[in-house]
Amino acid sequence: MSDLYAMNWKAVVDATDYGPDTSSPLKVARDSGSRAFDAGTLAPDVRAEQEKLLWADTLVFPFPLWWNTMPAILKDWVDRVFTSRFAYGVGEHRDT
Numbered sequence: 001m002s003d004l005y006a007m008n009w010k011a012v013v014d015a016t017d018y019g020p021d022t023s024s025p026l027k028v029a030r031d032s033g034s035r036a037f038d039a040g041t042l043a044p045d046v047r048a049e050q051e052k053l054l055w056a057d058t059l060v061f062p063f064p065l066w067w068n069t070m071p072a073i074l075k076d077w078v079d080r081v082f083t084s085r086f087a088y089g090v091g092e093h094r095d096t
Helices: 028-039 044-055 072-081
Strands: none
Touching (some): 044 072
8 A cells, every 4th residue: 555645755757766867858758668667777666666566466546536637646656656668668569
């Protein structure tokens, strides 16, 4: 279980999430996948959440609707944790 508020989850995607080899300006899809995920330089909090996802059989996202969508802190969790090469950009039409 991850309580984002109790964890003081950083609710901003920035270059510190992806290690020292990020592009300028930041290109989230490229920097999160082929650079940070493959190189193992993702921020420790992001990697910890990815490890939880790899362990889980089921995901449950309990949240109140905020203007017909999830709260900003949860949206940022999705943006930071579901990185390229971990959550997308893989499958039957790719090498990996």
